[in-house]
Every structure is written in C-alpha cells, then in structure tokens.
Amino acid sequence: MNNITAGIIGGLGHIGLIQAACLAELGYVTIAYDKDQNKFKKIHEKILPFQEPGLEELITKNMAKKRLSFTTNPESLSQAELIYICVNTSPLASGETNLSQVFSALNEIMELSPKKTTVAIKSTVPVGTAAILTKILAENNLAEDIKIVSNPEFLSEGSGVTDFWHPTRVVVGSDSRKAAEFVASIYSPPQVPVIITSSENAELIKYASNAFLATKISFINEIARFCERAGADIRVVSKGIGLDPRIGTDFLEAGAGFSGPCLEKDLKSLIFQAEMYHEKPILLKSVLDINEQQRKNIVKKLENSLGRLERKKIAVWGMAFKPETDDVRSSHSLPILKHLLSMGALVTVHDPWVRSPEQTGIAENELPEISWSASPYGAAENKDAILILTAWSDYRKLDFSKIKNIMSNPLIVDGRNMFDPEKMQSLGIKYLGVGI
Ligand code: UDX
DSSP states (O other): OTTOEEEEETTTSHHHHHHHHHHHHTTOEEEEEOSOHHHHHHHHTTOOSSOOTTHHHHHHHHHHTTSEEEESOGGGGGGOSEEEEOOOOOBOTTSOBOOHHHHHHHHHHHHTOOSSEEEEEOSOOOTTHHHHHHHHHHHTTOTTTEEEEEOOOOOOTTSHHHHHHSOSOEEEEOSOHHHHHHHHHHSOOTTSOEEEEOHHHHHHHHHHHHHHHHHHHHHHHHHHHHHHHHTOOHHHHHHHHHTSTTTOSTTOOOSSOOOSSSHHHHHHHHHHHHHHTTOOOHHHHHHHHHHHHHHHHHHHHHHHHHSSOTTOEEEEEOOSSSTTOOOOTTOTHHHHHHHHHHTTOEEEEEOSSOOSHHHHTOOTTTSTTEEEOSSHHHHHTTOSEEEEOSOOGGGGGSOHHHHHHHSSSOEEEETTOOSOHHHHHHTTOEEEOSOO
C-alpha cells in the first residue's frame, strides 16, 4: 500500500502540513503543494509556518528520507493517486463559506488530466460541497477518472500530530464506496471506528462535532455566571456533572469563551447553512451570543474592581487562542484587547510563543499603542491588573509573591481559572476567576 504517492493541496497550512508530514512518516511518498512562495522558501530554511509540537522532527526526518517534498507547482501532483484538499475555507462577510480555494484546487486537479485519482476533501466545507465537485467533474467528463471523498479532519491545534496518530474515528463519505474505502485504508489504526457514509453525512459530522463542542463550552459558561451569583464554584460543579459518562468531563472548562480558527467559524457557517434551508438554529445562535457575552464579562470584571479603565495599566497574559500554539487567528484575545483599548486602557501583552505584532500578522493599526513584554514579570510590573487569557502552563510556575510586589495594584482577573483563589488571597492578591 505504501507505494502510493499522495499529494496535498494547501500543503503548508495547518491541516495540510500535518497531513503531509504524517503520511510521509507512514511511508507514503508525499508531495505537498502550496501556492505561498514565502512559506515555501521558509520551509527550506527550516522555518515552519506555525508551531506544532512534534512536527518539525517529522518534516526534517522525512525530507531527508526523500519521502516528503514541497512544491509551488501544481503539475508536481500529476503522479499522485490520492490528493488531499487542505485549503482555507474562511467565511465571507455574509457568513457564507468562501469555497474559492476549493474550486481552484479542483481546477488544478482537472488540469493534471489525471487517470484514476481519488480526491479527499479535508477542508471543512458546507454540506453538499462534495456533490457539487462531483457534478463539476461530470460536466467535464472526468467523473469516472476522479472520485471525490469527504474525509473531515478532527485534529486540534497544539496536539495535531498526536491527534493524527490517535484519531477518535475516521469518517469517509462518498458516492463511490471503493474510493471511500481506499481513503480509509490509508490510515485507520485498529480499534478506531471507521464510518463509511454519504458525503453529506461526512460533511455534517464535522460541523455538528465542532458546534457540539462549542455548545458544551457555552453551556458551562452560562452555568458559571449563575455560580457567581449563587456562591457556587463552577470547577466543582463542572467536575460533578462531567463524571456522568453520558455528559463527559471534556470541554466543560468555564472561562473567557472559545475562540480560534475553527469552532466559531464552523458554528457561524452551520447557522448560515441552516438558515439557507429556512431553519431557525436557535440553540446555535445562543451558543455564539453566550460566547460574545463571556468576552465582555471578563472586561466588566476589571471595571468592577478598577472603575473606569481609562489610563489604567493592564497586563494581558496570552495572545494565542489556546496554549501550545502560536495561532492568533480569531483568538478571543484580539477583540478583548480592542475592547480594552477602546476604553482607554494602557495595555502590555505577554505570550510565550507570540512575541510581536509582526509574528501575528496583525496590522499595526489594528492594535495601536500596545506594548509587548518578553516576560510575564516584565508585563506585570507597575500594573493595575493582570488579565489572563491563555492558559500557558509556564504561568503556573511563576513566583506570585514577586508578582504581587512588582504590581502597583495586585489584581488578577483570570479568564482561564488557572489558580487557586485562596492561595492567591493568602499572598495578598485579589483574584477573580470565571464562575468561582
Ligand atoms: C477544534 C476541535 O476541537 C477540533 O476537533 C477541530 O478539528 C478543530 O477545531 P481547536 O480549534 O484546535 O480544535 O481548539 P480546541 O481545543 O477545540 O479549543 C477551542 C477553544 O475552546 C479554545 O479557545 C479553548 O480555550 C476553548 N475551550 C476549550 C474552553 O473555553 N473550554 C473548554 O473546556 C475547552
């Protein structure tokens, strides 16, 4: 089986690069094609387009073994029997998913004049997209030569490589059972359930999974607000409900809400798709509203303690949307920072992996007048408050007696519930979490 040549379109993106490196590690000759000349140049200088634990080692090893190569020329994929589409599907202003990169990937594949190629869509695409691509192939008399399979990806950033090796399930949807089985056979570890189904089911499984995860988070955040009023502690409540195996302990951490490039985008897209069918996705919309409110509430906690935030000095710990990634795309930290700036606060930012605005791709005018500090202590010095937005484990190792002494007002508002309030209080720090 490993004499198959695999191609990746979008091979230097988050999904594409992990997919490419892991397929090569499995022994497949893998060609990762990406239009981005800059990322292409950098990968040959051993500079990865993003950080992901364990990825660099895999790339270095498999490039040296000549199983993994990168290209900016789509013609290099002409020998691939299996091509994964891993391109970006970000939303348009209307909420509709922008499929232009998916269609252009299909055009590139059609121009290769391939014989017997299977195309697996890894990008998250609206329900019905695989059927549209199949129709385009039929209109071009290529439906016999090229088979489309929806093969959604469930990996999380920060654990992408581990998630590739240990999937919870493999989902393949296609109107060609043979093509679906072929894609499933590429990597389906024993004991892992494989769902072979229609492309519509496969596409919706991806959206519904992310929407459900977001729902769990908004649910626990709503209960957290109640806890604050009622004198309960959400961490204990969360544990108490999560131990029911029908509920499960994961994704029940209250905080500043969910963010990142997937959950919010996919939730919005699912709402848009449901409305296209004249459905009213009441629950999904509430999930989004609660999340928005969570971001506002965390700033409100600062105001409640400090009064007007104008000229108040705030250290923000955490720019990445979650730990173990340098990804700030759609990070909750951005709207929260903008909110603080709009209120006249003076903000200093620290993040162990995101160290400058250039690194984030954020335009300077988007976040004017913020300072960046190389250390959490430096950020905290002479500040009226620390606002924690990303649960970096490094923060747990800090000396909080020292932090108390260098702050002008020892207040920590923790949007990730990282610390024990009583311990903080014993150090003389006023500590406000979410739902505690
Ligand atoms: C998500 C899905 O988990 C993954 O299966 C899919 O393939 C891509 O989208 P990812 O975006 O990498 O993965 O992040 P995830 O770990 O799901 O976290 C998303 C956000 O939810 C983060 O901001 C995180 O801090 C927040 N979160 C997570 C909570 O607020 N509480 C929780 O209990 C869990």
